[in-house]
Amino acid sequence: MAAIEEEGARAAMEIVFYDVETTVPEVKGQGYDILEFGAVVVSARGLGELDSFTTLVRPSSLALVSPRSVSCNGIVQDSLVGAPSFLEIADRVHALLHGRVWAGHNILRFDNLRIKEAFASIGRAGPEAAGHIDTFPLLRKSFGQRAGNLKMATLASYFGLGKQEHRSLADVRMNIEVLKLCATVLFLESNFPDIFPMESIVSPNQNSPFLVPERRQSARLSSLRGDAFNFNLLAVSLEEAIKHDDANGHKLESREETTMISATTTRTIEQATEQERVSEDLRNDKFLRPDEIFLDFLDATHNPDGKWITLQHASQQLCIRETNARVKFSVSDRFAYSSDGKPTFSIVIVPTPKLLAIAKECEVLVKKVSTSMGIAAVWQPVLVANGTGDEALRIKIGTSGDGESASYTTKLFKKKQEDGSLERLNLPSVDPKTFQESVPAGCGVDVELRCDGYAFQGGKVGLRFLAEQLFILC
DSSP, X not given: OHHHHHHHHHHHTEEEEEEEEEOOOSSTTOOOOEEEEEEEEEETTTOOEEEEEEEEOBOSOGGGOOHHHHHHHOOOHHHHTTSOBHHHXXXXXXXXXXXXXXXXXXXXXXXXXXXHHHHHHTTOOOOOOSEEEEHHHHHHHHTTTTTTTOOHHHXXXXXXXXXXXXXXXXXXXXXXXXXXXXXXHHHHHHHOTTTSOGGGGSSTXXXXXXXXXXXXXXXXXXXXXXXXXXXXXXXXXXHHHTOSBOTTSOBOOSHHHHHSOOHHHHHHHHHHHHHHOSSGGGTTOSOBOXXXXXXXXXXXXXXXXXXXEEEEETTEEOEEEEEEEEEEEOOOSTTSBOTTSOBOOEEEEEXXXXXXHHHHHHHHHHHHXXXXXXXXXXXXXXXXXXXXXXXXXXXXXXXESOGGGOEEOSEEEEEOTTTOOEEEOOOSSOOHHHHHHHSOTTOEEEEEEEEEEEEOTXXXXXXXXXXXXXXXXX
């Protein structure tokens, strides 16, 4: 018994950085299959490497490895033919993860869920974590906007670590190195503010001393292979920076909690991930309820095409499911068409307070991006006066074409409130009157929204909350 307790205590003092590569679902409800697992176990006090493991994983069907999946991680069907199934590696994965602090980039919203699903698929209880360190929200709070959107590829480019491979073990080692380098920057800033002023490196586009190759090389205190690193530096430099609320509102108050989130926090995170699986058919879709969205995890990035601004939550496209909303205004006859005759349908709903807060934060982010792009344009508000002193939210209804060839790209449904059954609504034409009859002011709706921004040089800047699916409650 003493030996078991000693082993558990030892594991709890170790951190396992891990990453999974998966298939990419092609249809709603398809789910993910793990294609590769990689992990590195490090000591909590020095981040020295103690163990590592990686393997390709044969999915339940090779047909799930689609061209879209290959474009994300480069793992092709032929390479998986002789790979072990998840069942065959489950014992090793469990031994690596169980009882240790789990660490990784965006693991709370992705990798942790995939591990739980994988063990459930083989009828086994999954490993339990002693705590979680998700470096995406951690660096968002402590490292700020120095490295843009804080995706691993962006961070790697910022520190000159090369191109992200999107392979599990390489990404894990890159993650560890990025964390060390971020800690070094914070440590130098806090102790030598005259030499390394924070304002000199708030943007990756500025000539930061940390972007000079010679200094960057000297700032590297270890190699990607996990040589000994002074964790006291990491703990001290991050201790002040990460005294912040984590994703569930828990305050990280001490060095120990920097390394290991308390068991209470762990349970809260697990409960939050359970709440995401409201029903089996929605378990893997992309839409989040407003109460599942954390404002600190929101981000906006400029697309290369020059006009669209991507809104993200924890590095995923921001998509929201609002339920039991009330339509304040249906499609307006006056503003239903553009000057060239194309439909420009929109409705106005009364949002929940959380959705309203999300919209306001998105406005701030889009304005910042458009300003940094040097775009001079007129702001187009997505929030409109409600007439009662409150604000309502404008929702775009998707259409394509014009005239008699116009059609809805937003999917419309009637939803019976008593049993939740759905009936597809195929309106005979794209015209305001027909839409108003089906979606009148005052009716209740559930709506699934894709959220992004736009910035047209010399034109308009604003948010677009596009209804991908609209459910009329009846």
